[in-house]
Amino acid sequence: MREIQRLDMAGRLRLAEARVAELEAKLSEATQLDGLTGLPNQHRFTDRLHQALIQAQRQGCAVGVFVLDLDRFKRVNELLGHSGGDDVLCQVARRLESTLRQGDTLACMGGDRFLILLPELKDSYSATKVGQKLLEAFRSPFRAGGRGLQVSASLGICVHPDDGMDASTLQAHAESAMYRAKERGGNRMECFTSTLNAVSLERQELEQCLRDALANGELQMYYQPQFHMDGRLAGAEALIRWNHPLLGAVPPVKFIPLAEENRLILPIGEWALRESCKQMAKWQALAPSPLLLAVNVSALQFANGDWDACVVRALVESGLKPESLELELTESLVMRQGREDILPLHRLREIGTRIAIDDFGTGYSSLGYLQRLPITTLKIDQSFTAALLAEKPDISSEHIVRAVIQLAHNLNLQVVAEGVETEGQRDMLELLGCDVLQGFLLGRPLPADAFESLLESMAAKAFLEGDRPLGDEVTAPLPVRRGVDRKSKTRTA
Ligand code: C2E
Numbered sequence: 001m002r003e004i005q006r007l008d009m010a011g012r013l014r015l016a017e018a019r020v021a022e023l024e025a026k027l028s029e030a031t032q033l034d035g036l037t038g039l040p041n042q043h044r045f046t047d048r049l050h051q052a053l054i055q056a057q058r059q060g061c062a063v064g065v066f067v068l069d070l071d072r073f074k075r076v077n078e079l080l081g082h083s084g085g086d087d088v089l090c091q092v093a094r095r096l097e098s099t100l101r102q103g104d105t106l107a108c109m110g111g112d113r114f115l116i117l118l119p120e121l122k123d124s125y126s127a128t129k130v131g132q133k134l135l136e137a138f139r140s141p142f143r144a145g146g147r148g149l150q151v152s153a154s155l156g157i158c159v160h161p162d163d164g165m166d167a168s169t170l171q172a173h174a175e176s177a178m179y180r181a182k183e184r185g186g187n188r189m190e191c192f193t194s195t196l197n198a199v200s201l202e203r204q205e206l207e208q209c210l211r212d213a214l215a216n217g218e219l220q221m222y223y224q225p226q227f228h229m230d231g232r233l234a235g236a237e238a239l240i241r242w243n244h245p246l247l248g249a250v251p252p253v254k255f256i257p258l259a260e261e262n263r264l265i266l267p268i269g270e271w272a273l274r275e276s277c278k279q280m281a282k283w284q285a286l287a288p289s290p291l292l293l294a295v296n297v298s299a300l301q302f303a304n305g306d307w308d309a310c311v312v313r314a315l316v317e318s319g320l321k322p323e324s325l326e327l328e329l330t331e332s333l334v335m336r337q338g339r340e341d342i343l344p345l346h347r348l349r350e351i352g353t354r355i356a357i358d359d360f361g362t363g364y365s366s367l368g369y370l371q372r373l374p375i376t377t378l379k380i381d382q383s384f385t386a387a388l389l390a391e392k393p394d395i396s397s398e399h400i401v402r403a404v405i406q407l408a409h410n411l412n413l414q415v416v417a418e419g420v421e422t423e424g425q426r427d428m429l430e431l432l433g434c435d436v437l438q439g440f441l442l443g444r445p446l447p448a449d450a451f452e453s454l455l456e457s458m459a460a461k462a463f464l465e466g467d468r469p470l471g472d473e474v475t476a477p478l479p480v481r482r483g484v485d486r487k488s489k490t491r492t493a
């Protein structure tokens with residue numbers, strides 16, 4: 001006080017101004033926060049939503065707006081009294097907060113209703129993922145008034161720009177979705193648009209079905225034959241198939257990315273590897289001159305610590321020789337790895353396993369890097385094969401394929417062309433010096449019993465023709481040309 005008295009008039013004025021500014025800031029903070037939970041209130045939420053919409057329009061991303069309302073909260077208040085109810089509300093706020101990421105906003109509208117803002121969303125589907133996590137936060141009971149209490153919530157979701165362009169429309173739409181969730185019994189999430197509901201439902205359903213697929217025996221391995229240029233059968237690529245009793249055949253391009261997202265690819269990939277190794281070991285007995293089995297490996301399997309041990313287990317269990325197994329990794333996957341990460345590849349190569357780069361030409365491989373990898377094979381992506389001698393021949397594809405084959409041979413690698421559909425493509429690939437062919441022209445992926453019949457009929461045909469003794473490398477009847485006088489690198493072990 002004495003200090004103030006010592007100040008001159010101008011000094012006192014400055015001090016008073018500073019105090020007023022401080023009080024104003026406190027007041028404004030107080031008017032932007034919910035008194036009970038300390039969360040932002042509707043006012044601050046709307047401000048942040050405005051900002052997020054401006055930012056999203058600049059960056060072209062989506063924004064999620066959710067309204068969450070606790071189910072039958074009146075009963076909680078009746079049971080525990082208002083202070084008990086308040087205690088539960090604060091606990092709910094903390095649980096929801098810990099589910100969200102930094103940069104998201106959780107606000108309380110007062111009462112038992114919460115608002116959630118997700119700026120910079122990738123797509124609508126990610127919104128439903130966050131929604132699921134929010135509902136999961138209610139799984140375990142809350143503790144209040146000395147007792148455990150199960151509380152649930154109804155959640156309404158909408159996403160800018162699909163479901164609205166401005167703050168008030170988005171919030172109104174999220175609210176109407178929340179009421180629909182209540183109508184349907186609560187403890188659930190609803191999306192504003194029916195299409196989004198359908199999409200998320202389909203994905204959620206598909207995810208659940210995929211979880212059951214392995215246990216229900218709905219997954220099956222198919223085998224697509226691969227041939228040397230002179231017509232000998234080189235081996236087969238194992239390709240997974242999913243036959244769902246109601247959905248029918250679900251193509252791998254649809255379920256493999258889903259399986260990668262939820263890590264189901266780990267058990268599925270391991271099953272595919274073990275199953276196809278067992279199958280190929282059996283076929284080796286039919287054809288004493290070994291065939292090669294190519295198996296696709298996903299990025300997640302590769303990143304999983306004990307991946308090489310898993311491959312070794314499949315080999316030991318099946319009795320398949322390491323030289324008879326070729327692991328296919330995509331170019332982009334291999335290019336993303338550091339020196340340490342590719343150690344499992346080196347270890348597998350050391351025991352004789354072959355390593356192929358799948359879909360080669362679609363990533364941007366540095367040639368120097370390629371040389372340091374322990375690989376044995378390049379698989380030219382089918383888009384290049386398709387462009388060879390297409391209706392409008394693509395000269396640059398021909399150049400690329402020629403260069404890839406030369407590069408591979410210089411590095412002592414074998415070249416497999418995928419997606420060979422026409423005789424013209426086959427002839428061109430032969431001219432360009434390709435080693436092995438795979439595609440619908442030569443054979444579609446087949447279930448194990450059909451592949452086995454093919455194997456037997458080809459062996460028998462070769463025997464009748466007196467070409468080779470039964471059980472030698474099997475020869476393709478047509479349309480692979482035979483007796484071509486060119487050096488073909490042997491692909492079988
Ligand atoms: P990919 O490894 O590049 O396999 C080749 C794909 O091309 C297969 O599709 C095959 O059926 C198809 N194909 C073969 N010849 C021709 C042809 O002449 N023309 C055309 N248009 N297509 C041809 P599919 O079986 O649908 O598999 C798609 C992708 O799914 C595979 O591409 C692979 O990346 C992945 N995949 C399949 N099975 C597995 C698996 O067991 N594990 C993992 N991680 N991925 C798998």
Ligand code: MG
Nearest residue numbers: 237296328358
């Ligand atoms: Mg492949």
Ligand code: MG
Nearest residue numbers: 358359379418
């Ligand atoms: Mg491929």
